[in-house]
Amino acid sequence: MIDQARMEILELLEKGKSLSPKHIAMMLGKEEAEVRKIIKELKEEKIILKHKTIIDWEKAGRETVEAVIDVRVSPQRDVGFDVVASKIYRFPEVKSVYLMSGTYDLSVVVEGKNMKDVALFVAEKLATIENVLSTTTHFRLKKYKEDGIFFTGENEDNRMVVSP
């Protein structure tokens, strides 16, 4: 059964920039203590995993490159793709890994200092893992939107300051 209060709290936490339990309680018409308790439970159950800040690193002046790598894998009896995936996602260079439908199996996002860095990682670490059949590397050139946030100026408030 879906617990309404838990869902509402999760939605607020996902959207809201550092909302305190007090403000969440005000917004949902609940007691602060209750909200604190639910958040604690959600953390214990590993439903809330981590708080993340979305940063425009390019604007901040840090040059990094990111690549999406299509990986074809031969699945293994009983464990499918999971063992190969875990061998890949344990590398700190790997930001995320997804199992995909379609022409390849794993989608791997890798971050590096430069293109050579990423290419070396793919050639030496990723492609050599047992049961990895092939890799195709796509470098990301520009970020337009991430996690619902535009990376252009469109989030600004252009309304008049006071209006009827």
Added chain:
Amino acid sequence: MTLNSNGIFKEKRRVSSRVEEVPPSGIRRFFDLASEMKGVISLGVGEPDFVTPWNIREACVHSLEQGYTMYTPNSGLPELREEIAKYFSKRFNLDYDPNCEVLVTVGASEAIDLALRALVEPGDEVLIPEPCFVSYKPCTIFAGGTPVTLSTTAQSGFKIKPEDIITKITPKTKILLLSYPCNPTGASYSYQELLELAGVVEKYDLLVISDEIYSELTYDGFKHYSFASLPNMKERTIVHNGFSKAFAMTGWRIGFAAGNENIISAMTKIHQYSIMCAPIMGQKAAVEALRNGLPAMNEMVAEYEKRKRLIVSGLRDMGLSCIDPQGAFYVFPSIKETGLTSEEFAEMLLREEKVAVVPGTAFGECGEGHVRCSYAASTGNIIEALNRMRRLLGRLNPKVMSL
């Protein structure tokens, strides 16, 4: 036009006295003040902080690409009137003929102006509950009517009762101009309260201009009933609504009115000669809004609801009493405890803490002692604005901080 010997217009003949006598909007001064300052957090805005949902904007872009840049019929695109009629039927159980009982206008504001001009004879009295939207009184005067104020207070929840109408009835009373949920108070009427008002309306044979522009923005389960949907009220009510608030489409300027065929046709006559038709780009977007915009609208309403709770409890926490609004996106807290007038408080808050609110008196004399705070602002801005207000109150009255 009379010219003097130098060929210059005689000053006093320039502007008609009817227009000259109407004071400029009280909001203007705060707009000027706030515009000059940097770092202002504004709770003074009377429009959504959301941008029009993308599918609606995209529909307009597509229609431009298709070359829809021409006039539409005076009363609006047939497919839009069709959608509006469907909306009335589905949402309020009201059946209007899209061919002769629905008119698409340049915002609900135009529709209200048209209704007043179509109905008011010189000297007719129009009953206007206050505090209310800034345009009702001026438009009544421009139409040659006499506005008669029905003052409301926090004690009555900023709502009128049948006796408020009865005491102001004269042989010249013709129209009740009702607006709910209300800008600036957020007050709205339950079905029972509306029924009581309808009884008086019928007894004194009044017409009702019902401005229901905020009808979609109601909270905590409060249900909006259109005045026209009350027993015997459809024939004597002109319902006004639009896309600005529900779909975050203020700049598109698309509103509509629905009512008795004769009245709608009279309004259409004025509209035909003065406006011709609402812009086709906005009308195309409005069709998309009614066909596919409801999920986005519901999301926005859910967001307003949370912000409303945040700002109401925040204001109460700092010792300002305020009524929990049923709708719109405004709260109207009392600042009487500070000993300041609305204007003084709003100006001090702006100058010292850079938070813009609108003094209650901009919406009628009985708004004195209150300010309008709009929660069409981001959660982060609401929280910061509340912190700043609390700081100002702490300086004004150290006792407040210890509450």
